[in-house]
Amino acid sequence: MTPGVRNLVLAAVAALVTGAGAVAVLTQPDDPARKITGTNDAAPGLAWSVDAAATYGGAFAEFRDPANGTEYDVGGAGFIEAGDTLITVIGIADSDMSLREPRMYGFDAETGEKRWQAPAAELGGCADSPVDGTLICYTSVAAENPALIGYDIDTGAITRTPSDWMVFAIAAADDRLYVAEGDVESDDVRVHSGTLADPEAHWSRSFAMGTAWESLSPDALDVSHGQGIFALGADLAGFDLVTGEPTWTGELDGCSRTTATSEALVLRVNTDCDGYRVTSTDIRDRTGRTLATTNQPGVHDLVLDEPADDSIPVLMADTAYDRRDGTVRWSSPDLVYTSPDTGEGPNTRGAATAILGDIALLQDYTAHTMSGLDLRTGQRLWRLESDGFATISAWDTNVAVLTDPTGLRAIDPRTGETVWTTPFRAINADSDALTNNGELLARSPGHFVFCAPRTMIALRPLD
Template identity: 65%
Template sequence: MAWPPGVRNLVLATVAAVVTSAGAVAVLLHPEDGTRKITGTGDAAPGLAWSIDAAAIDGRAAAEFRDPVAGTEYDMDTTGFVDAGDTVVTVVGVVEDGTVRDPVMYGIDAATGATRWRAPAAGLGGCAGTPVDGDIVCFTSPTADIPALVGYDVASGAITRTPTDWLVFALAATDDRVYLAEGDVESDDVRVHAGTLADPDAYWTRAFEMGTLWEDLPSDALDVSHGQGVLTLGADIAGFDPRGGDPTWTAELHGCSHVTQTFDALVLHDHTGCAGYSPTGAEILDRTGRTLVATDGEDEGVHDLTVDRPADATIPVLLADVAYDRRDGTIRWTNRDLVRTGPDRYGSGANRGTATAVLGDVALLHDPATLTSTGLDLRTGQRLWRTNTERFGAVHGWDGHVAVLADTTGLWAIDPRTGEIVWDIPFLAIHADPDALTGGGEFSAKGDGRYIYAAPHTIIGLRPLDE
């Protein structure tokens, strides 16, 4: 059998640490001391409820936060956490030579920033981004002496291990099920299982004759987050019913093409050539594999959405300058604001879509050629507003009221229906160290004006000043 996916990214490990079953260690920190108004911000801006530093809680000056979903065997340079409601779960470790040294899983109180627990986290191949029955579910590195699924209790950090002789390479989850893919991808000998942490194939097992090179294994090979299951390995894609496991459709990727999922079990298949990364068309598939919509040539106009949360199935799906009904593919409306008017400042991207987020019944657009931002009513296609702006960041979150954006300088919120800036928080107003909150991060809107933002060195909690 070919060497397992521990060699992906062409990094060889001579010794792989094995996650131990030692109990979690409780850590007591001082409670919160009240929400602080952030200097220079307006009255509508949330205050700083808490701030934690990776070096301070870990005790190592070079410690950084890492996303458990990326695993701990190698450093994927991914900052973040798993949002588990009252607790956020993150990894802290020191990055050296492409590895995360002595990683520790932390459970952080989402309201106060206090450490609820910590537990060893070495040798993890990856974790599911959604808790299952109160556990963060992970799998050990394929090079582990005793392969296992590893669960971290969200409330206490207690570790549960389920030994398995499978070569697991991908893991996904819903609130009540664990889905894992295992096998030898280079021999097209792959299976997907659905079950629980204690019994990972309790519900079903299905074989898939598809594969790829270990070093080409995608980080998102298995996805169940949008109403159907999708397994992507190399040029092969397969859809399946997440409840019963029945295969529903197959497709092929060519060149540098890729697929993304969207609401109501739709899959966008973006056909892109590797030479100049040029588009050659796109199609939208429904849960049965039927082509709902298709475009040809350079006018594909695929939209890169950082937040994709349509209100319901009556909200159309966007491709190029057209809004299509999600149920039958009929054209609902068209609007030229949905495609770029010309190349960006670097001379590329004239044929790409401008939508950056779908928030309820509003789409946020950004055209880097004209430096404009626009809001569209997704039910009618009418422009709600347009502004000229030199500043534009990725939409990181939406709480049903405001959209929160981030760039290297800070966070700010806008009203999606008016484009009005509701509040603006510079990072330097929170932390004097210019590197404390930069470097890319994870954002979560907790509701009621509460937010959590994680950067490599610092995680902050924000909440309204009147609480």
């Protein structure tokens, strides 16, 4: 590993490491779900609770997201949903910013029962969904015996596929594996599609693009929105997921960035490094054609992006554009707000934080409000005061669930009304057991899994 890579990783880890605390008790309530004290009848009950330290058998152990790997302690708590198995890493954070003796665990999603555990040292990262019943990871570039590592999602059995590739990204979609490897500093990189046993079984493609190791983005390879997006430094490329055929190329100037959205669209935010001001934003389709562009500021950083279908427009600044042909559908001043002047003049920001079906949830951090907007018409549906501390973390098609330091709160996206609240302290009296520094997933309506560093819980309807 180059010194630049190590320095970049260590700096990122320093910003993300969290403190550890006392061991709590492992709890797995019997079926049915237990009502949580103080919650209303609409609130889901506690199906199960798993404590990281008790499961691991050591104080200060914490959950980590397998997708971020285990070579360094980066990324925070999380898990990967693999059918009826939840896969997560547990390890102990060391003072040198590594994760000591990390282990991969599989838990039954319905009961919280531990199904298996397996060694998980020296992983550079994992795909965020399984392929052919296996979670596939790759060893770090510093590993003595580089390989692709497969964990059977039912048993945890490990399969190794030795490889001399220098893998730097891995992804999965529609039961296919995608692997990016090569020397990024020599513009000598490839993307392969295949299986664990034969990672180039479907196709292999070379790309004349690269960057410095220390500038390598964790989102270099994206296959989750209907096309492949490869981004290295200033270079961009789109490719067909089935054939690997390159479909378009592009560039990022200055401090620009991209965001992928359905169906197979890319939003490119062109940003001047001087003052980090947005100069323009455009939308590209799967052929690289520019559908729409604007020089108006106001970038929408979406935590959730789940449009109902391709009739739902894409938001840029204060305008909604048809995601099929780029025509203007409507405009609304609610889509942007002005942040306070920090010395370089006021800044216009995008207010949308989530696209949920045909509703956009907006947060104005200057006016301290949250509102809902009908994405088909641009009409504001509601507006409420907001403290600004809550983050929209999950949507089960009925309610949007927000997390804050005190617990979970579900709202109706069409009205803004609070449907239920669940305080963390009502689940676990230890104030450190559950925090908002974690991952929340809606598995189905009323069914949620929340993983904080020390505790993972499942909620489900009481009836």
